[in-house]
Amino acid sequence: MDQVREKLLTERAAIVTALETNDHKPVELDQTAVGRLTRMDAMQAQALAQNVRRRRQQRVMAIAKALLRIDEDEYGYCLSCADTMDPKRLEIDATAEYCVACAEKEGL
Numbered sequence: 001m002d003q004v005r006e007k008l009l010t011e012r013a014a015i016v017t018a019l020e021t022n023d024h025k026p027v028e029l030d031q032t033a034v035g036r037l038t039r040m041d042a043m044q045a046q047a048l049a050q051n052v053r054r055r056r057q058q059r060v061m062a063i064a065k066a067l068l069r070i071d072e073d074e075y076g077y078c079l080s081c082a083d084t085m086d087p088k089r090l091e092i093d094a095t096a097e098y099c100v101a102c103a104e105k106e107g108l
């Protein structure tokens with residue numbers, strides 16, 4: 001379990017660093033200096049950057065929840081059916097909250 005915690009903490013630290021370093025510069029939308037097409041490109045890049053940022057924030061939340069479950073000895077159990085989860089599933093995603101059957105059933 002300590003290994004899982006370590007893995008989650010390492011991943012969270014990396015994401016937090018990425019959030020702090022990469023995403024502070026907003027894409028500039030200078031309407032006079034750039035043409036229409038490049039402005040579209042800039043907007044597309046900005047939307048993409050926002051998506052990445054949102055995904056990273058969601059991941060940080062998921063990691064925080066997983067760490068909490070570890071602390072409360074609830075880690076590794078499906079949140080829906082309370083069954084033990086396949087360790088392979090947790091190896092792929094250490095923050096998984098539902099077993100494969102429930103995830104498929106709920107469309108999660």
Ligand SMILES: [Zn+2]
Pocket residue numbers: 078079080081082083098099100101102103
């Ligand atoms: Zn389940």
